[in-house]
Amino acid sequence: MLSKNRIKYINSLKIKKYRQLSQAFIVEGTKSVLELLDSDFTVEFVLATTEFQQKYSTISSQHKTLFETVTLQELQGLGSFQTNDSCLAVAKTKQNDFLCAENNEYVLVLDDVSDPGNLGTIIRIADWYGIKKIICSETTTDLYNPKVIAASKGSFTRVDLFYTCLPVYLAENAKSAMVGGAFLGGESLYDFSFSSKGGYIVMGNESNGVGAEVEAFVTHRITIPRFGEAESLNVGIATAVILDNMRRQMGAELKA
Amino acid sequence: MLSKNRIKYINSLKIKKYRQLSQAFIVEGTKSVLELLDSDFTVEFVLATTEFQQKYSTISSQHKTLFETVTLQELQGLGSFQTNDSCLAVAKTKQNDFLCAENNEYVLVLDDVSDPGNLGTIIRIADWYGIKKIICSETTTDLYNPKVIAASKGSFTRVDLFYTCLPVYLAENAKSAMVGGAFLGGESLYDFSFSSKGGYIVMGNESNGVGAEVEAFVTHRITIPRFGEAESLNVGIATAVILDNMRRQMGAELKA
Numbered sequence: 146m147l148s149k150n151r152i153k154y155i156n157s158l159k160i161k162k163y164r165q166l167s168q169a170f171i172v173e174g175t176k177s178v179l180e181l182l183d184s185d186f187t188v189e190f191v192l193a194t195t196e197f198q199q200k201y202s203t204i205s206s207q208h209k210t211l212f213e214t215v216t217l218q219e220l221q222g223l224g225s226f227q228t229n230d231s232c233l234a235v236a237k238t239k240q241n242d243f244l245c246a247e248n249n250e251y252v253l254v255l256d257d258v259s260d261p262g263n264l265g266t267i268i269r270i271a272d273w274y275g276i277k278k279i280i281c282s283e284t285t286t287d288l289y290n291p292k293v294i295a296a297s298k299g300s301f302t303r304v305d306l307f308y309t310c311l312p313v314y315l316a317e318n319a320k321s322a323m324v325g326g327a328f329l330g331g332e333s334l335y336d337f338s339f340s341s342k343g344g345y346i347v348m349g350n351e352s353n354g355v356g357a358e359v360e361a362f363v364t365h366r367i368t369i370p371r372f373g374e375a376e377s378l379n380v381g382i383a384t385a386v387i388l389d390n391m392r393r394q395m396g397a398e399l400k401a
Numbered sequence: 402m403l404s405k406n407r408i409k410y411i412n413s414l415k416i417k418k419y420r421q422l423s424q425a426f427i428v429e430g431t432k433s434v435l436e437l438l439d440s441d442f443t444v445e446f447v448l449a450t451t452e453f454q455q456k457y458s459t460i461s462s463q464h465k466t467l468f469e470t471v472t473l474q475e476l477q478g479l480g481s482f483q484t485n486d487s488c489l490a491v492a493k494t495k496q497n498d499f500l501c502a503e504n505n506e507y508v509l510v511l512d513d514v515s516d517p518g519n520l521g522t523i524i525r526i527a528d529w530y531g532i533k534k535i536i537c538s539e540t541t542t543d544l545y546n547p548k549v550i551a552a553s554k555g556s557f558t559r560v561d562l563f564y565t566c567l568p569v570y571l572a573e574n575a576k577s578a579m580v581g582g583a584f585l586g587g588e589s590l591y592d593f594s595f596s597s598k599g600g601y602i603v604m605g606n607e608s609n610g611v612g613a614e615v616e617a618f619v620t621h622r623i624t625i626p627r628f629g630e631a632e633s634l635n636v637g638i639a640t641a642v643i644l645d646n647m648r649r650q651m652g653a654e655l656k657a
Contacts, residue, residue, distance in 0.1 A: 273627055275629035300630075335652065372530050375528035375555075379637075382637065389642045393591050393626070396626070
């Protein structure tokens with residue numbers, strides 16, 4: 146039986162202010178909770194149905210002290226989480242002190258990505274294409290928003306995010322690096338040569354694109370070729386297409 | 402002042418059964434309504450604020466008989482449409498009798514894509530990459546769902562959809578054509594040669610992929626190379642990456 150305090154605590158974590166105060170966040174759904182338990186996040190507790198614990202008995206006995214048995218009704222009563230099936234966990238947030246591109250690495254930079262679904266999708270795409278670090282403007286939506294965590298499909302456990310003031314960060318850390326940005330009217334993505342030294346790939350806000358202050362640091366303006374009439378692509382889609390072209394090219398260079 | 406009957410009619414169009422009965426659907430938001438008015442859809446009426454009609458005075462006077470002036474409060478009271486800013490239109494649905502790949506054309510085939518946001522995004526991507534036709538299984542979510550229309554960002558006016566029984570359709574229409582499908586463990590997308598004769602590209606359900614009955618018609622199994630650890634990509638993202646590779650290759654062939 147869930148205590149009132151625990152219900153109150155979980156509900157508070159839907160709000161950024163309380164996530165920051167408690168330094169904790171919610172993870173829901175089987176896939177995400179299993180990936181969380183397999184990661185280096187510190188888990189506070191897992192609420193799971195008897196069925197879940199029977200189905201994943203090895204994992205639930207391995208983390209026995211973390212588990213509390215609840216009914217499906219209790220889980221569903223916890224709120225507006227659409228993906229919640231048979232488990233919900235609360236874990237401690239992690240704050241990365243500093244992240245930058247190292248050893249021919251490509252790093253994503255997000256300037257004011259505001260939709261939680263988009264940020265979660267971008268984290269999942271980064272994970273698919275082997276991008277380990279994402280540098281976010283302070284205006285980019287909070288990683289620990291339950292919708293971001295849900296949309297990342299467990300990839301939040303493998304990709305690190307660092308929130309910072311982008312103009313200051315880029316001035317200090319991207320001096321001699323390639324900083325590619327997605328813009329209309331730039332060089333065709335198909336002709337663009339990604340530097341084998343790695344660098345930064347900047348994606349902008351859903352409505353306004355990359356802001357002027359960040360644009361000043363962009364060394365290469367890249368455009369995704371268009372063959373039809375849609376005015377634009379969603380920022381998640383654009384990120385995937387750019388990373389796919391980068392990896393295809395890098396792969397070819399490795400083989401050559 | 403909006404009549405009760407009109408409010409009732411608009412609300413009924415949120416439900417598929419009533420859209421089919423009335424053969425009509427809702428379009429909301431400035432961009433989508435402007436694209437609708439510029440398309441060959443038959444528009445029943447447009448509800449718009451005075452500000453909207455002043456801002457787009459050429460268009461609103463050109464379609465004067467269609468416009469009814471409403472307040473922002475009235476529009477917002479019409480329901481759950483998140484993207485609704487200052488206008489909402491109702492138009493007649495179109496039923497395409499039959500569509501297939503012609504003249505070296507590539508056509509998308511969707512087997513049970515169930516999320517409205519995903520279908521809308523796929524329509525927008527198709528429009529970006531110059532795909533004019535999408536063949537959908539009867540289980541694929543309804544094009545005229547307001548969430549599909551909203552997510553397509555106006556591209557529903559330029560891409561035609563045809564709902565049919567896919568196994569019957571493919572048996573009759575794809576006999577000698579390339580039918581590429583996205584699968585794990587297939588040929589790398591980077592090595593795959595898209596036929597210059599065009600063909601069909603099949604994308605499957607969000608959880609279950611392409612169904613067995615449709616898979617039987619797939620002549621080429623294509624896999625998007627993965628460089629990290631995410632288990633899968635969203636169907637919209639996968640569609641974009643495949644179409645991007647197809648167009649890049651076709652473009653190069655045109656140049657050669």
